[in-house]
Amino acid sequence: MSERGAASFDDDSERHADGRDRADTLSRRAALAGTVGLTMSTSGCLSQFRSIVNRDDIEQLSLTITTLPADGDRESIRLAREIAAVLETVGVDTSIEMRSNEEFLRAVLINHDFDVYVGQHPGGTDPDFLYEALHSLYADESGWQNPFGFTNLLVDELLEAQRDADGDERRDAVETVLEALAIEQPFVPVCTPTEHRLVRADRFEGWTDGHLATRQGYLGLEPQIDGSGDLLRAVHTDARPSQNLNPLTVEYRDRGTVTDLLYDSLATDTVTADGARSFEPWLAEEWEWEDESTLVVDLRPDCSFHDGESLTASDVEFTYRFLADTALGDGGSPAPSPRFRGRVAAIEDVEARDESTLEFAVDAGQAVGEQALTVPILPEHIWSDRATEASVRGVRVAQGTTEAVVSNNVPPVGSGPFRYADHTDREHVTFERFDDHFTLREAVDLPEPTVDELRVQIDPRSTSAIQLVEDDAADVTSSALESYVIDDIEESEDVELLESPSWTFYHLGFNARKTPFGNPRFRQVVARLLDKAWLVEEVFDGYARPIATPVTDEWVPDGLEWDGEDPEMPFLGSDGDVDVEAARTAFEDAGFRYDSDGNLRVRH
Numbered sequence: 001m002s003e004r005g006a007a008s009f010d011d012d013s014e015r016h017a018d019g020r021d022r023a024d025t026l027s028r029r030a031a032l033a034g035t036v037g038l039t040m041s042t043s044g045c046l047s048q049f050r051s052i053v054n055r056d057d058i059e060q061l062s063l064t065i066t067t068l069p070a071d072g073d074r075e076s077i078r079l080a081r082e083i084a085a086v087l088e089t090v091g092v093d094t095s096i097e098m099r100s101n102e103e104f105l106r107a108v109l110i111n112h113d114f115d116v117y118v119g120q121h122p123g124g125t126d127p128d129f130l131y132e133a134l135h136s137l138y139a140d141e142s143g144w145q146n147p148f149g150f151t152n153l154l155v156d157e158l159l160e161a162q163r164d165a166d167g168d169e170r171r172d173a174v175e176t177v178l179e180a181l182a183i184e185q186p187f188v189p190v191c192t193p194t195e196h197r198l199v200r201a202d203r204f205e206g207w208t209d210g211h212l213a214t215r216q217g218y219l220g221l222e223p224q225i226d227g228s229g230d231l232l233r234a235v236h237t238d239a240r241p242s243q244n245l246n247p248l249t250v251e252y253r254d255r256g257t258v259t260d261l262l263y264d265s266l267a268t269d270t271v272t273a274d275g276a277r278s279f280e281p282w283l284a285e286e287w288e289w290e291d292e293s294t295l296v297v298d299l300r301p302d303c304s305f306h307d308g309e310s311l312t313a314s315d316v317e318f319t320y321r322f323l324a325d326t327a328l329g330d331g332g333s334p335a336p337s338p339r340f341r342g343r344v345a346a347i348e349d350v351e352a353r354d355e356s357t358l359e360f361a362v363d364a365g366q367a368v369g370e371q372a373l374t375v376p377i378l379p380e381h382i383w384s385d386r387a388t389e390a391s392v393r394g395v396r397v398a399q400g401t402t403e404a405v406v407s408n409n410v411p412p413v414g415s416g417p418f419r420y421a422d423h424t425d426r427e428h429v430t431f432e433r434f435d436d437h438f439t440l441r442e443a444v445d446l447p448e449p450t451v452d453e454l455r456v457q458i459d460p461r462s463t464s465a466i467q468l469v470e471d472d473a474a475d476v477t478s479s480a481l482e483s484y485v486i487d488d489i490e491e492s493e494d495v496e497l498l499e500s501p502s503w504t505f506y507h508l509g510f511n512a513r514k515t516p517f518g519n520p521r522f523r524q525v526v527a528r529l530l531d532k533a534w535l536v537e538e539v540f541d542g543y544a545r546p547i548a549t550p551v552t553d554e555w556v557p558d559g560l561e562w563d564g565e566d567p568e569m570p571f572l573g574s575d576g577d578v579d580v581e582a583a584r585t586a587f588e589d590a591g592f593r594y595d596s597d598g599n600l601r602v603r604h
Contacts, residue, residue, distance in 0.1 A: 058603050060600065061091075061516070062095075063093070063115040064095045064114070065080045065097070066097045066108065067079075067099075067104070067117060069099075072098075073101075073120065074484065075540060076119050077098060077118075078538075082539065083118060083530065084096055086529050087529070089583075090578065090580055090584060090587070090600065093599070101238065105251045108147050108509070109144060109250045109338065110143075110250065115511055116511065120504050121144075123505050123551075123552075125269055126367070127178075128342070128367075129342065130177060130550075131160075131163060131342050132145045132146070132341055132343070133342075134146055134181070135156055137156075138341065143336075143339055144250060145336075148186050148511065149518075150184075150186040152184060155177070155181070155184065155186075158176055161177075163346065166365040166366050166367050170367060175557040178551065178555075182548060182560055182569070183520070184523070185523040185524055185526075185569065186523070187507045188507055189505050189548065189549060190505070190530065190535060191506050191540065192503075192547055193480070193502050193506065194499060194543045194544060196483075196498065196500075197477045198469045198470075199476045200474075200475045200476070200494060201495065202494040203228040203472075203475050204223060204224060204232070204475060205224055206220050207221070207476070207496070208272065210270065211271040211273055211275075212257075212500065213255045213257055213500075213502075214260060214270070215268070216270050218232065219417060219439070219446075219447035220447030220448060222450065229451050230452050230453065231451060233457065234475065234476050234477075234478040235456075235465045235474040235478065236457065236465075236478045237458075237462060237465055238254075239425075240253075241429050241458075243408070245258065245410055245411075245420065246412075247262075247263060247409070248326070248339050248404060249339070253339060255504070260416065261431060263378070263412075263416045264303075264311075264416050265283060265376055265377060266281070266282060266287075266297060267282055268281075269374055271503075274501075275500070275553075283415070283438070284298065284299060284300070285298045285300045286298050287370075287373070290359075293363070294362070295360040295369055296360075297357070297373070298356060299358075304415065305379045305415045306420070306434060307379075311415050312356070313353070315379055315380045316352070316358055316377055317351065317358060318384065319376075319378045320344050320375075322337070322387070322404070324336055324337075324344050326387060327387050328384070328387040330387060330388075331400055333400065335405075337404070343372045343374065344375060345363075346368050347360055347361070347362060347363070383404060385403075386407055387403070387404065389401070389402060390402055390405065391403075415434075416434065417433070417448065419433075426458055427457070428455055428456060430455045432454075433453070462479075465477045466481065472494075483539075483541045483542075484541055486541065505547060505550045519590075521591060522587075524590070525583070527566070527569040528570065529571075529572060531571040533564070533565070538576065546562055546566075548566045584598075587600055
């Protein structure tokens with residue numbers, strides 16, 4: 001399964017025996033990357049150089065910002081408008097294109113049909129998500145794997161180095177990656193939102209035991225009144241879970257909460273409402289490292305899928321092969337899943353020793369190898385038939401696309417704590433407790449489903465979702481509420497507002513496949529046009545945290561901590577107002593020019 005050799009050192013003898021020596025070497029190389037930074041002192045030389053270049057193909061720069069409408073993500077469209085305004089101010093002809101959730105993700109992640117975009121990245125609790133997001137091996141694939149088309153061999157090496165390391169060596173390697181990305185700016189991280197959800201404290205206790213973007217948020221809840229254990233009522237502002245339940249699709253899956261309830265993974269990354277994190281076995285009863293690259297996993301005994309079929313090591317082996325190539329080797333080239341691609345890339349091979357034991361050959365350090373255990377386990381008897389080439393009536397499907405990717409997967413068959421009951425498009429999707437789930441066994445000490453039924457009602461507006469909870473027509477707003485409604489919520493003994501950290505982040509993404517977005521100098525200047533602190537106050541009403549790097553707090557190095565401004569790309573202005581002359585000078589020093597009307601021009 002491993003693909004990393006293509007971008008690694010040509011000779012294994014070049015690898016340092018000591019991981020810290022290698023990280024230091026790569027740090028020095030990252031320092032060399034700093035030469036792509038803004039060089040204000042060379043503007044005269046650049047101007048002379050530009051004067052002798054043929055400019056017949058130089059035109060005003062026009063770009064389109066692709067984003068979501070207000071009913072899809074109010075913060076995204078507001079961010080896009082503010083960014084468009086500042087780009088116009090510095091001479092860039094800018095327009096905004098709004099698309100629905102599915103259309104937006106399809107354009108950006110599958111068709112790569114955009115100039116720049118503004119939206120929320122799913123991020124991750126572990127910084128290894130950046131390997132999938134930015135490695136050049138994935139630049140032409142579909143999904144969250146490198147939608148930017150970013151290619152940089154040095155960054156590839158740095159991403160691989162953090163995969164290979166553990167402990168303090170890995171922390172150093174991650175720091176080096178983040179320092180390089182702060183220079184390259186393949187995308188501009190803007191802020192991490194603070195997530196708010198409203199819950200009925202009178203009907204259930206335990207809301208803070210698990211983050212409500214994860215499976216644990218809906219397990220282990222304690223009913224407080226007679227009848228509340230019959231039904232857990234969630235209200236969701238995104239209709240997509242009522243339309244498609246395919247865990248592999250990127251147009252319909254964001255955080256994967258529904259996937260986590262329907263499907264088990266070998267391990268679970270538990271996050272509480274206050275951000276505390278632990279990593280523990282789930283479907284796996286235990287695992288053990290036999291040596292540095294061999295991980296042996298023992299499954300819990302007598303588990304089954306929702307249709308009654310036994311779940312065995314064969315299904316787990318199939319899952320990892322299938323996520324790496326949904327065509328199972330029958331296509332002209334691999335057809336990897338558009339989700340979970342980076343995680344399974346850490347697994348070089350997997351073999352079932354018997355019905356309940358598996359051996360994983362891991363091509364990464366132990367921390368990243370264990371992260372690979374968090375993918376959903378798929379029933380082979382359902383998904384093996386979906387390895388065929390896709391066919392959708394009236395739609396031209398790209399070559400290599402399989403039925404696994406285009407299926408809506410309704411009804412879904414998993415092994416998770418809840419199973420599918422029914423749904424109505426854009427109205428609800430309902431799940432019922434899976435009474436044979438291993439968490440319900442007396443000997444298993446894990447949070448379990450405590451309600452007979454989980455009904456997810458669809459309501460597209462935060463305001464009306466709040467009203468449903470306040471009127472005792474819903475127990476929880478399962479979607480994070482929009483920031484503009486938070487100050488108007490009135491809590492009571494029965495209704496409680498929960499605040500949780502997020503590992504997602506808002507960002508400006510560049511399509512590096514197009515000019516000038518592949519130029520790191522251009523991206524750097526654009527990054528310096530965004531007053532992130534001001535945007536947090538203006539767009540998010542203060543319910544977000546400006547960031548210079550897109551990882552959770554415990555991974556942010558000292559040099560990239562937010563201290564009133566971006567330490568690497570400080571804003572060219574103050575209080576949200578860009579210094580136009582400084583911005584123009586920065587673009588000119590980066591090798592671009594303006595015409596007499598103040599329009600930024602680029603070579604096409």
